Amino acid sequence: MSRLQVKVLDDRIGRDFDLPQRATAGSAGIDLRAMVETPITLSPGDCELLPTGLSVYIADPNLAGMILPRSGLGHKHGIVLGNLVGLIDSDYQGPLMMSCWNRGTKDFTIEPGERIAQFVLVPIVAAELDVVDEFDASERGAGGFGSTGTA
Numbered sequence: 560m561s562r563l564q565v566k567v568l569d570d571r572i573g574r575d576f577d578l579p580q581r582a583t584a585g586s587a588g589i590d591l592r593a594m595v596e597t598p599i600t601l602s603p604g605d606c607e608l609l610p611t612g613l614s615v616y617i618a619d620p621n622l623a624g625m626i627l628p629r630s631g632l633g634h635k636h637g638i639v640l641g642n643l644v645g646l647i648d649s650d651y652q653g654p655l656m657m658s659c660w661n662r663g664t665k666d667f668t669i670e671p672g673e674r675i676a677q678f679v680l681v682p683i684v685a686a687e688l689d690v691v692d693e694f695d696a697s698e699r700g701a702g703g704f705g706s707t708g709t710a
């Protein structure tokens with residue numbers, strides 16, 4: 560288990576709402592709460608930047624954070640992320656924000672403290688770019704975008 564530094568920016572966390580945590584011991588993600596002041600209704604197509612009430616400092620450049628949708632909200636209600644996936648740099652120390660997008664067909668109301676997305680830590684391979692004139696030949700070469708067929 561790794562450690563992650565977190566600042567609580569909203570005093571309702573720890574008082575009215577638990578600090579975000581894993582729903583089960585094996586959960587990959589930590590659910591993030593929408594720390595809005597009042598319920599917010601997203602009409603179909605609406606996208607709002609919502610605070611999590613937290614900032615995190617990952618510190619290790621070999622790690623990054625990702626904010627991902629929750630599958631139940633995404634599949635059943637069309638509530639996903641406006642940036643599809645949020646990527647959190649290891650040196651970012653600002654407020655952790657969620658871009659929340661209603662890609663569905665009905666209004667959806669988010670209550671203060673509702674868990675609407677999840678945070679995961681992932682390893683990063685930081686590569687330097689080596690400029691070359693030719694690549695060593697590979698089996699695929701430049702084929703892509705369906706070049707191998709579907710069967």
Ligand SMILES: O=c1ccn([C@H]2C[C@H](O)[C@@H](COP(=O)(O)OP(=O)(O)OP(=O)(O)O)O2)c(=O)[nH]1
Pocket residue numbers: 626642644645646647648649651654655656657658
């Ligand atoms: O869903 C997100 C995505 C990003 N961030 C924060 C953390 C991240 O480290 C920073 C910058 O994100 P990114 O690099 O994706 O955005 P950018 O548009 O390239 O901004 P910048 O020029 O600041 O890098 O914004 C969030 O809080 N939530």
Ligand SMILES: [Mg+2]
Pocket residue numbers: none
């Ligand atoms: Mg950037």
